[in-house]
Amino acid sequence: MLESKIQRDIIHYLKSKRAYYFRFQAQSNLNGIPDILCLYKGLFLGLELKTDKGAPTDLQLRKLKAINDNNGIGLIIRSVDELDGLITLIDKYEKDLYGNILSKDIVSEWRKLYEKK
Secondary structure, eight states: OOHHHHHHHHHHHHHHTTOEEEEOOOOGGGTTOOSEEEEETTEEEEEEEOOSSOOOOHHHHHHHHHHHHTTSEEEEEOSHHHHHHHHHHHHHOOBOTTSOBOHHHHHHHHHHHHSOO
Protein backbone atom coordinates (compact mmCIF):
# COMPACT_ATOMS: atom_id res chain seq x y z
CA MET A 1 0.00 0.00 0.00
CA LEU A 2 1.27 3.48 -0.82
CA GLU A 3 1.97 5.98 1.94
CA SER A 4 -0.45 8.42 0.26
CA LYS A 5 -3.26 5.83 0.59
CA ILE A 6 -2.39 5.28 4.26
CA GLN A 7 -2.48 9.05 4.76
CA ARG A 8 -5.94 9.38 3.16
CA ASP A 9 -7.28 6.52 5.30
CA ILE A 10 -5.74 8.00 8.47
CA ILE A 11 -7.22 11.44 7.78
CA HIS A 12 -10.65 9.90 7.14
CA TYR A 13 -10.36 8.02 10.44
CA LEU A 14 -9.31 11.15 12.38
CA LYS A 15 -12.27 13.04 10.92
CA SER A 16 -14.60 10.27 12.08
CA LYS A 17 -13.19 10.66 15.61
CA ARG A 18 -13.58 14.45 15.46
CA ALA A 19 -9.88 14.89 16.19
CA TYR A 20 -8.10 18.12 15.35
CA TYR A 21 -5.29 17.36 12.92
CA PHE A 22 -2.89 19.03 10.55
CA ARG A 23 -1.26 17.25 7.62
CA PHE A 24 2.30 18.49 7.54
CA GLN A 25 4.21 18.88 4.30
CA ALA A 26 7.94 19.03 4.89
CA GLN A 27 9.91 22.09 3.96
CA SER A 28 13.66 22.15 3.75
CA ASN A 29 14.06 23.85 7.14
CA LEU A 30 11.51 21.63 8.91
CA ASN A 31 12.50 18.12 7.86
CA GLY A 32 11.70 15.31 10.27
CA ILE A 33 8.40 16.68 11.57
CA PRO A 34 5.74 13.93 11.59
CA ASP A 35 3.36 13.68 8.63
CA ILE A 36 0.29 14.37 10.76
CA LEU A 37 0.11 16.49 13.91
CA CYS A 38 -3.02 15.84 15.92
CA LEU A 39 -4.76 16.86 19.11
CA TYR A 40 -7.07 14.23 20.54
CA LYS A 41 -8.69 14.47 23.97
CA GLY A 42 -6.00 16.85 25.14
CA LEU A 43 -3.09 14.75 23.91
CA PHE A 44 -0.65 15.91 21.25
CA LEU A 45 0.03 13.18 18.69
CA GLY A 46 2.82 13.20 16.13
CA LEU A 47 2.09 10.49 13.55
CA GLU A 48 4.86 9.52 11.16
CA LEU A 49 3.22 7.44 8.42
CA LYS A 50 5.14 4.60 6.79
CA THR A 51 4.35 1.63 4.61
CA ASP A 52 5.14 -1.86 5.89
CA LYS A 53 8.56 -1.64 4.27
CA GLY A 54 9.18 2.06 4.91
CA ALA A 55 11.81 3.04 7.46
CA PRO A 56 12.02 6.32 9.35
CA THR A 57 15.10 8.49 9.12
CA ASP A 58 17.23 9.18 12.17
CA LEU A 59 15.90 12.76 12.16
CA GLN A 60 12.27 11.52 12.17
CA LEU A 61 13.06 9.21 15.09
CA ARG A 62 14.63 12.09 17.01
CA LYS A 63 11.54 14.27 16.43
CA LEU A 64 9.24 11.46 17.64
CA LYS A 65 11.43 11.01 20.72
CA ALA A 66 11.24 14.74 21.44
CA ILE A 67 7.44 14.57 21.30
CA ASN A 68 7.41 11.57 23.66
CA ASP A 69 9.91 13.27 26.01
CA ASN A 70 7.46 16.18 26.31
CA ASN A 71 4.47 14.00 27.29
CA GLY A 72 3.04 13.86 23.79
CA ILE A 73 2.69 10.69 21.76
CA GLY A 74 5.00 10.35 18.78
CA LEU A 75 4.73 7.09 16.84
CA ILE A 76 5.29 5.49 13.48
CA ILE A 77 1.89 4.43 12.16
CA ARG A 78 1.60 1.89 9.34
CA SER A 79 -2.18 1.38 9.16
CA VAL A 80 -5.56 2.62 10.33
CA ASP A 81 -5.70 -0.46 12.57
CA GLU A 82 -2.59 0.73 14.42
CA LEU A 83 -4.05 4.22 14.85
CA ASP A 84 -7.37 2.74 15.98
CA GLY A 85 -5.47 0.75 18.60
CA LEU A 86 -3.87 3.95 19.87
CA ILE A 87 -7.14 5.89 19.91
CA THR A 88 -8.87 3.00 21.68
CA LEU A 89 -6.19 3.04 24.38
CA ILE A 90 -6.55 6.79 24.81
CA ASP A 91 -10.34 6.45 25.04
CA LYS A 92 -10.24 3.76 27.72
CA TYR A 93 -7.12 4.70 29.66
CA GLU A 94 -7.59 5.92 33.19
CA LYS A 95 -6.58 9.46 34.00
CA ASP A 96 -4.14 10.44 36.71
CA LEU A 97 -5.09 12.57 39.74
CA TYR A 98 -4.87 15.77 37.72
CA GLY A 99 -7.13 14.49 34.96
CA ASN A 100 -4.25 14.07 32.53
CA ILE A 101 -3.91 10.95 30.46
CA LEU A 102 -0.58 9.24 31.10
CA SER A 103 0.83 9.29 27.58
CA LYS A 104 3.97 7.30 28.41
CA ASP A 105 1.84 4.39 29.60
CA ILE A 106 -0.30 4.53 26.46
CA VAL A 107 2.81 4.50 24.25
CA SER A 108 4.25 1.57 26.16
CA GLU A 109 1.04 -0.45 25.83
CA TRP A 110 0.66 0.45 22.13
CA ARG A 111 4.23 -0.66 21.41
CA LYS A 112 3.53 -4.05 22.96
CA LEU A 113 0.64 -4.50 20.53
CA TYR A 114 1.96 -3.03 17.29
CA GLU A 115 5.72 -2.64 17.09
CA LYS A 116 7.60 -5.29 15.22
CA LYS A 117 9.91 -7.34 17.35
